[in-house]
Amino acid sequence: MKKFLAVSSLAVAAALAGGAMSAQAADLPAAPVYKAPVYEPWNPWMIRLRALGVITDNSGHVDQVPGSGLSTSDTVVPELDISYFFTRNIAAELILGVTKHHVTGTGVPATNGLDVGKAWLLPPTLTLQYHFTEFGAFKPYIGGGVNYTFFFSQSAGNVANGAGVAVTNSHLKDSFAPVAQFGFDYMIDKHWGWNVDVKKIWLRPNWDGTLNGVTPVSGKVNLDPWLVGTGITYKF
Secondary structure, three states: OOHHHHHHHHHHHHHHHHHHHHHHHHHHOOOOOOOOOOOOOOOEEEEEEEEEEEEEEOEEEOOOOOOOOEEEEEEEEEEEEEEEEOOOEEEEEEEOOOEEEEEEEEEEEOOOOOOOEEEEEOEEEEEEEEEOOOOOOOOEEEEEEEEEEEEEEEEEEEOOOOOOOOOOOOOOOOOEEEEEEEEEEEEEOOOOOEEEEEEEEOOOOEEEEEEEEEEEEEEEEEOOEEEEEEEEEEEO
C-alpha cells in the first residue's frame, strides 16, 4: 500500500511539473523569423533625355583678310545620351543629337556683317566618367573624352554685305575635338532621376569658301562650345 502511494505521488508530481513547464514555454516570446533579403540584379544601362543649350565661342578668322572675325550662333536642341556602367563608379557615355548654326563675319569692313552660311552638325561625343556614390541620392560625376563633328546640309550666304562682298561657297570640314565634362544625377527613386550636365568641347574646324564666285578663301571657325543640358534620367 505504501509503495502504491509513493508511486502515485511521483506520478502526480511529474504531471504538475510538466504542466508548469508547458505554461512557462507558452509564456516565452516566439523566436523571430528572419527572411533572406531580396536580391535585385544590378543593371549597367542608363539613358537620359535632356534639353541642351549649345553656347559657342564667337571667334574665328579668314586667312586672307587681316583683322577679320567669324561669329557662330547659339542654339537649344533635344539630346539623348546612353550610359553604360562598367562598375558602380566607372561609366562610358555617348551623346546623340544634331544642331544647326549660322556663321557670320565680324571685324574689318570686308567681313563685317558678312553672311558666311549655315550648317547642320552631328557631334557624337564619347566620354569616360567617374561617378561618386557616397552622397545618397545626389550622384555627381566628372568625365573626359572625345568628340567628332560631322557637318552636313551646308549652304553659303550668297548675300553681299555693306562692302559688296558675298560668300558664294562655304564648307566646314569634319573635325575631332577633346571634351571635358561634369554634372550630377539626383535620383528620385531607384529608376528615375533628374540630371544636370555641362561639357566643354574645343572644336575648331577649318573652313573654306569662295567670295563673289571668284576668290577662294580659307579660315578657321572657333566654335569651342559649352554644352549645358538638363533633363530626365532613367536607370534600368
